[in-house]
Amino acid sequence: MTGPRRPDGGCHPRPLDSSGVNERGEDLLQEGARESPGRQLEALVAPLRFAVRDDFAALPRLHGFGELVRGAVTRARSAGAPDTPELLALAREGDAFEARDLAARRQAVGRIAAHLAALVPVPGDLQELARKARIGLTAARAGPAPRSARPAASASPASPASPAAPIGPAAPASPAAPASPAAPVGPPPAPRREATRAPPAAAGAAAVPPSLGPPSAPAPILPDPRTAAERAERRHLLQTPLARVPRVHPAPRALLEERGYLTVEQALEFLPRAWQDRTRVDPIAALRPGAEGTASGQVTYVRTQRMRSGKPMLKVGVSDGAGKLELVFFNPPPWRARQFAAGESILATGKVTEGFGGARQMTQPEVEKLSAGDSANVGRVVPVYPGPADYQHPALRKLMKRLCDEYAGQAVDDLPAAVRSRRGLAGRAEALRAIHFPEPGADLAAAAARGSAPFRRLIFEELFFLQLALARKRQGVRQESGIAFAAGPDALARAVSRLPFTLTAAQARALGEIAADMGRPEPMNRLLQGDVGSGKTAVAFAAAMLAVGSGYQVALMAPTEILAAQHARTLSGWLEGSGVEVALVTSQARGKGQKAVRQAVAEGRARIAVGTHALLEEDVSFERLGLVVVDEQHRFGVLQRAGLIGKGRRPDVLVMTATPIPRTLALAFYGDLDQSKITELPPGRTPVETAVFGDSQRRKAYQVARGELDAGRQVYVVYPLVAESEKSDLADATSGAAEIAKLFAPHPVGLLHGKLKAEEKDAVMGRFRSGELRILVATTVIEVGVDVPNASVMIVEHAERFGLSQLHQLRGRVGRGAAKSHCLLIAHFKKAGDEARERLEAMAATQDGFEIARVDLKLRGPGELLGTRQSGQRFLEVADLYRDEAILDEAREEAFALVAGDPELARPEHAAAAEALAERWAQRLSLAQVG
Known part of the structure; x- marks a missing residue:
């Protein structure tokens, strides 16, 4: 199975044809992937080229790339790749990739290309990117990079000297791989077949062209794997890059890759937005003007003519022997006329109109050539995917049908069987197949609203793992050793005595909940919600006085210098004459004043430190930090909050927001936090x-x-x-x-x-x-x-x-x-x-902030309310917090009950869920945690 020997003692693989099979019929794409470390790393070439195309325009849409890099490195090692500096550097870049902002990702892509080019051959566009990145890497090191171990004669003239010997053979590019992942201008060419004339159909009778044959039978859905090794093998198969799936046409593959769906599993999660029922193919004579219809027949003529405006118009005649139909395309691209040939069997779907002389017409219809055995586009309910043009759908459907048939049955059901049984949920494989290609008679309106049983299964799964992560986090926080502050009635009375007004009932209730948490030995993790002007600052001040009264310091972080200065001014006014010092820590006000402020905080003389992101700087330290208050929490990232918390020995945490959070959003993303609400305004405030x-x-x-x-x-x-x-x-x-x-x-x-x-x-x-x-x-x-x-x-x-x-x-x-x-x-x-x-x-x-937030959630989704709109990451792919509140409640109930009974997810029946939480869901859920 190997080709001629290379000068370095390795073997060149035998050339592949466009199907990924060599002249001996060997499927080298699969076998080579098992044998060659280089092949594992070459899987990164396609997503890299996708990312750098058009000056990195597609980089924001490249999701899960860090995980893909890590997986490629892991598989290369398993295949025998040594841990060279370049391979280790590649792994490090993958680990940190998703945490970077867009500008840093762009630089990281260059470094990844440089490390990859040192290990396997890469195309010319990546070679140039690698060369530029290598200049920066070389400048950052002491001394020049080592020379390539390959003979000079084997290097491409356009390729710079690589800093390490490549891992795998210099395989010639497969003819199936496009020069660019962009989709072609026209539809993919179909192989020529001898036209098969459809027999005339009686008027009014439903018909499916008999030449197509019955729908192809998919591979069976496999039972749940019993061992971790079986689950790992099936998950590994689903992580196969689309570029490695044999005999995949590059055009539909590019449609998926340019949207960030790079692996088989990701492609299966590219869900349709609508469906067309093509179980009935109407005789042309039965088509009714004004209604949508699907008809089949043979092409009788293809004519191009000019409209009065001078623009071209294409007319295609279709006949099924009993009726005639004319397809009309305005201003068609050049490939459209070449799409049709007299005598070919086609299927047309569109709105029927009445043309000249009462003839039936379809304007700009979706047209597909019919071929024997085509079960993806006719004779069934077919999917319509978001984004691709009509003419791109036939090839895309065939690819998705193949992936559903050959791979979906391998899906591991991560939801515990008991949960699926209690909630009446389908298996994951069954749900995926039913969503892409529903059975005849399925409720397509419910599916379009994502209310069908298969969608309910995927929605439940997404919300369940989100809640499982929050439940485990909450369990872990409660098991940590925290600070038990003096927070009894006397301490509480002293804390509020400095306020120049009486707390409202809602403020007093929220403060009581906070004080109860602070008095316990486990760390507090609480969210305080209150509409604008409801008095959250007064409640936070009283909580701060509980910490100060127990001998601890408080850090209050605000998103803007104006707000930080106002907090410092307000707190200092309330504490005037008390001897408690408030320090305002800022980034821009450098000099002796700031040095003195930071020293006061570090030595403990300043008991309350108020600031912006400046509190996160390395030279800001605390003597004894006990309470962290984060105002307008949605303005800060998880790592920023964690950085401030890390300046103490697990201090209590109070996060505040004046942007009311709808119940579903609070449960979904702050479910690990205890929550308090201030639901009334202080006296004297007018609407x-x-x-x-x-x-x-x-x-x-x-x-x-x-x-x-x-x-x-x-x-x-x-x-x-x-x-x-x-x-x-x-x-x-x-x-x-x-x-x-x-x-x-x-x-x-x-x-x-x-x-x-x-x-x-x-x-x-x-x-x-x-x-x-x-x-x-x-x-x-x-x-x-x-x-x-x-x-x-x-x-x-x-x-x-x-x-x-x-x-x-x-x-x-x-x-x-x-x-x-x-x-x-x-x-x-x-x-x-x-x-x-x-x-x-x-x-x-x-005026109700909670109702406004609910409308905002409906219109703009959770990203705006969470302050993560620009992170490039969608938390929820299938679920909708506005629509799926009832499913969220069910998922939360199951997840929290599971963790209460099995905190470590150690039982055998929970093993798949534990693996999925740590691997498949970890990255997506990381930003949902509030540190």
């Missing part, structure tokens, strides 16, 4: 009247603002941009401030945005707070934390461009005094879509 104005109605909004200014109150005006941009026609704060100053003269106007220096921000906010400035023009830098009771009007320009959470936060900046307040949303409706209009209507309809 904010919200109104939406079109751009042409802004004078009415300005009249409201002018009236409030004349009454002695103050106004915010918020813009989406800092300065004018050539790439956007949005209004900006800088230009807006000049315009506002003219319109509202003589009232003084100030400008505040994130590009100002810290001292400039402080100066502007100080003047506005004191009343010297009557109008503050700003960006969303004021979204959180700004508290000026005399401000009674919030004007938001281009309100259609803001999310609901942002708008609700901005509205919370007013209504903080006794005067009636107004939130005036000015929208450019000509540029606003339906979603934007729904957001603005929700804002005007309710």
